[in-house]
Amino acid sequence: MFSRKHRPWQSREADITPKGLYLDRRAIMAGGGAMALAGLTGCDAQSNALAGQQAGSRQRPVNGSLDFSPTDYSVMDDQTPFPAVTGYNNFYEFGIGKDDPARYASALTTDPWSIDIEGLAGRTGRFALEDVVDFTSLEERIYRLRCVEAWSMVIPWIGVPLSTVLSAFQPSTDARYVQFETHLDRDEMRGTRFPVLDWPYVEGLRMDEAMNELAFLAVGLYGEVLPNQNGAPVRLVVPWKYGYKSIKSISRIRFVSEQPVTSWNRSAPREYGFYSNVNPDRAHPRWSQRSERVIGGNVFARRDTEMFNGYGEQVAHMYAGMDLIENH
Template sequence: MLIKSRKSWHLTENDVTPEHLYLNRRAIMAAGGAAAVSLTAGACSAEEAQTGAARSGMPADGNLTARETGYLPPDGDLTALDAVTGYNNFYEFGTSKTDPARYADRMTTDPWSIEVTGHAERTGRFGIEDLIDFNALEARIYRLRCVEAWSMVIPWIGVPLGPILESFRPTSDARYVAFETYFDREEMRIGPFPVLDWPYVEGLRMDEAMNPLTLLAVGLYDRVLPNQNGAPIRLVVPWKYGFKSIKSIVRISFVSEQPPTSWNRSAPNEYGFYSNVNPNVDHPRWSQASERVIGAGPFARRDTDMFNGYADEVASMYAGMDLAENY
């Protein structure tokens, strides 16, 4: 007889959440589409949602259906949709947290393709519909923890990255996966002080990329991703600081050496390659021991969890490593 053990992140939400909160979250999830129409600043309008839905392979009405499995329910309520879509880091559109929602509609997201290069048997340029099975989407509630010491709890929709990477049949030389963000100076609001060396690039060690928690997301709540949240396809790596979850991906490369990453290249003393959430390693300019909970009031804070609360699933990948040195 085959007995399958279930990972902690395979819990259903009502396994761990009090019923009144469970039902409240269900109501929020069900209302996501209507909220996207009615919210003002920071949320996508009905017209924008329809435009986004025109992306190849995505449903015409902008709604995404996903089975609710494979997530680790965090403590705390879901962050309201207007906060999720209105308070963002996407420096290509400005350094203010409200700039992406204001200016990201300039970005062209249809058509969209991703170039796959490097140490793999199958490479080339692929449309989203070639990568994502929209009939097999998963809904996962993950906490997004940002290095500026704030966090959100977001219901992401997507598919695990690992099986997609496996489909390209990476060779033994592929020890890391590098990612690149879309960049167009005419569509993006780059000022006289560009902050970073564009385009934005990120990377993961191969075992991190293949970890079952690593998600390739195409939506949040029950809608396609708004531009400011990384449309039309982005990474979500929930045990790392948010800047590792690269947005609007246009290139995936299988490489043998640790790839450069934008923030590490800009300020290596502040942003390491690994960037695992660690309350014991402070940013040089502020503490990471606690975090501000976005959408929960101006004084709402919580203690920061090691690996953002996902230690059971990911800590073994870093066994024996000095996590202060390998920050």
């Protein structure tokens, strides 16, 4: 259960885009063009999803809308337009261009989908996505996602708290970290045919970070099922860290005792640390992190980068006494 206590990083209900506006699928399809979800089936899909949930089914909808409960997790900034969210992406498994994921990610098969649970936990094995994410208890959270390339988006995510998912697998007291791995299919994911990174993509969190109330597993955005280019069918969202920590298309979760090696840290350790907390005082070797470009608005619009992406009240205690320049 979430507390309804108002926090400084939350907006008033009146500041949030009315749900009816961003669930207007006809407007989304008209504005998104080729970037929109070609498989949406509108009211029929929503009716089928709701009927399944009312019958107690945990089966996820393949297309269409998701049923969810709104929460108070939000930010004050305007939400990024749907076409920008689904058309401007980093997902190197489909290419290094920002428009490559929207062009090529449709090749990825996301149903059926399973996730391997491994390591220091009471329950391990291969589980269907529906047995990892409870699709009858989805919530909406509006989080800012900030990229290390100094741009940001504000996205209404749909999903479940990461802590709920991890707790169900009974991690042992020796599990100090959790490692995530992206699905790897060189036939469907054309970018993995090139040695841009050491595939598969791997990320990780300290266990207290993973159990923080803000960490989230997303299966949708803007009320719709998660588009492939945004990490379908399930991705991590860690809003106080740079976007590359929010690993997409998760196929493996591993509970480990030692800090795991992560993809970007292995590839360029001087530029990408394990923690990857948003920190305007820690300059990237090739650009400043003190401000960020807001995607989807005025091309010249920038905002000051906030420490921990504005979520310091909820997460700063986890890094007390750490050198956040060295531990970047």
